[in-house]
Amino acid sequence: MKESYQTITKDSQGWEAVRKGFAEATHGRYLPPKAILACHSPEALQEALSFVQKEGASFCLRSGGHNYEGQSSNAPGGYIIDTAGIKTRKWLGLQKFRLGVGLTQVEMVRYLQKFGQAIPYATGGTVGLGGLVLGGGAGLASRTWGSVAHHVTRLHCVLADGSMRWFNGDTPEGKAIMSAGGGSIVALAEVEVQTHWKPFLPIFFATWNAADALKVLLALDGDGPDSDSRLGFVLRIGTDGTVALFGQCNAGGYGTARKLLKKLLKSAPIPTMSKVVWLPHFLASNQFFRVNKQQPNGWHAMVGNQLFKSSSAITTQRITPEIAEQLYAIVLSHPKLKTTPEEVSMVQLLIGGGAMWKADHQHIPYHDSRVLYQLDGYWIDPTDKEAVLEWVASLRKAMAPISVGSYVNYIDDSIPPHERSHRYYGEAYDQIMIIKKQLDPQNFFTHSHSPKP
Numbered sequence: 225m226k227e228s229y230q231t232i233t234k235d236s237q238g239w240e241a242v243r244k245g246f247a248e249a250t251h252g253r254y255l256p257p258k259a260i261l262a263c264h265s266p267e268a269l270q271e272a273l274s275f276v277q278k279e280g281a282s283f284c285l286r287s288g289g290h291n292y293e294g295q296s297s298n299a300p301g302g303y304i305i306d307t308a309g310i311k312t313r314k315w316l317g318l319q320k321f322r323l324g325v326g327l328t329q330v331e332m333v334r335y336l337q338k339f340g341q342a343i344p345y346a347t348g349g350t351v352g353l354g355g356l357v358l359g360g361g362a363g364l365a366s367r368t369w370g371s372v373a374h375h376v377t378r379l380h381c382v383l384a385d386g387s388m389r390w391f392n393g394d395t396p397e398g399k400a401i402m403s404a405g406g407g408s409i410v411a412l413a414e415v416e417v418q419t420h421w422k423p424f425l426p427i428f429f430a431t432w433n434a435a436d437a438l439k440v441l442l443a444l445d446g447d448g449p450d451s452d453s454r455l456g457f458v459l460r461i462g463t464d465g466t467v468a469l470f471g472q473c474n475a476g477g478y479g480t481a482r483k484l485l486k487k488l489l490k491s492a493p494i495p496t497m498s499k500v501v502w503l504p505h506f507l508a509s510n511q512f513f514r515v516n517k518q519q520p521n522g523w524h525a526m527v528g529n530q531l532f533k534s535s536s537a538i539t540t541q542r543i544t545p546e547i548a549e550q551l552y553a554i555v556l557s558h559p560k561l562k563t564t565p566e567e568v569s570m571v572q573l574l575i576g577g578g579a580m581w582k583a584d585h586q587h588i589p590y591h592d593s594r595v596l597y598q599l600d601g602y603w604i605d606p607t608d609k610e611a612v613l614e615w616v617a618s619l620r621k622a623m624a625p626i627s628v629g630s631y632v633n634y635i636d637d638s639i640p641p642h643e644r645s646h647r648y649y650g651e652a653y654d655q656i657m658i659i660k661k662q663l664d665p666q667n668f669f670t671h672s673h674s675p676k677p
């Protein structure tokens with residue numbers, strides 16, 4: 225049979241760049257793969273899987289390559305099956321589209337905006353649709369429209385038995401596949417999505433002095449999740465004294481955005497700056513992707529050899545003043561680094577609520593969360609690594625009394641293996657395992673963070 229995937233080996237030009245994923249910190253951790261099987265179509269993906277199955281070789285799947293622990297680059301002596309080349313873009317009529325898993329967020333915005341359409345996007349411009357949607361996926365539009373997975377009407381998958389199948393997004397199979405995290409039940413090639421008419425988008429920003437950080441954190445953790453669901457927003461508290469809110473208003477224009485932002489901030493201190501800008505959607509999204517021709521990796525850009533460690537803590541109750549104080553004290557005690565990375569270590573609050581709380585999201589792990597705390601540390605000099613890892617771990621520990629779980633799209637090796645299934649999947653775990661046993665009884669699709677019996 226003619227090979228329809230491209231085989232890239234260490235003798236191929238550009239091997240080093242191609243085999244590396246986004247998470248620079250993980251690159252030295254795993255032994256290199258034998259080859260990368262680059263797929264540009266669902267059929268090529270099917271052939272690549274059949275090949276590794278026949279060889280009995282280890283493999284991992286990759287779309288955008290942003291897995292935080294480098295799982296999509298981890299196939300020692302085996303194969304990375306790269307689906308980044310599956311870039312299907314097809315209009316199916318009305319507000320329906322077929323999209324390939326290899327599309328990045330920037331590519332999706334650009335394509336859908338030709339039709340004035342949108343779905344919720346991740347805030348990282350180069351994040352792949354594949355990994356994002358397989359973990360449910362949430363973005364700045366999710367408080368209004370729901371998760372990324374909620375917009376998927378059909379999934380085009382290659383199963384462990386080698387067959388290719390379409391599943392409807394609202395079936396038990398479709399729901400479990402899009403809750404279990406990437407590389408866990410099937411290989412995904414394409415999805416069909418239902419979109420929203422949104423050619424223009426008001427976006428907003430607000431900043432405060434560092435002295436107000438704690439008050440802002442308590443105000444937005446407290447009121448944010450119950451605020452008007454037309455708003456989607458994130459609060460960032462950086463170790464450099466940054467206290468910044470950014471977000472978008474997903475229904476209504478400039479006036480609505482101004483009014484809702486004012487209401488949202490009523491219990492917070494007066495910002496040093498606040499502004500609303502009404503832009504064509506693709507330009508608005510680019511503000512969050514921070515698209516820059518010299519540095520196209522979005523705002524978590526890996527500059528030079530910049531490294532990062534990320535963790536997360538999901539809450540379903542308000543943060544207490546004591547925990548907030550402890551958290552902020554840790555932010556302030558960030559270790560002094562030998563080389564200062566461009567990205568700032570931070571605690572970032574991704575505010576939940578709105579459409580995510582609705583009953584039709586029950587299958588998504590922790591859909592009822594109030595806040596997803598993202599805990600990110602950056603460094604460059606290898607001798608700074610341990611101190612930053614410890615700093616991130618201490619943030620996670622501080623959140624432990626109120627944290628109910630962790631986000632499967634922010635996987636974290638410091639969560640002990642026996643705790644992972646519970647922490648990532650919560651109450652959705654049993655249903656995920658029922659579907660996993662049906663579709664992949666031999667556990668063909670597996671990695672160190674995938675759901676285990």
Ligand SMILES: Cc1cc2nc3c(=O)[nH]c(=O)nc-3n(C[C@H](O)[C@H](O)[C@H](O)COP(=O)(O)OP(=O)(O)OC[C@H]3O[C@@H](n4cnc5c(N)ncnc54)[C@H](O)[C@@H]3O)c2cc1C
Nearest residue numbers: 287288289290291296346347348352355362406407412524
């Ligand atoms: C800058 C940045 C911003 C982010 N912003 C957000 C955000 O706003 N919202 C959010 O929800 N998440 C966000 N994330 C997290 C992101 O959603 C996850 O890291 C996601 O898993 C990345 O998907 P990927 O395709 O780029 O990664 P990959 O590393 O390619 O894949 C992730 C996982 O899916 C598996 N996989 C990949 N392709 C396939 C396939 N075709 N079939 C089956 N399994 C596959 C991989 O093996 C891996 O386990 C962000 C990440 C970054 C780095």
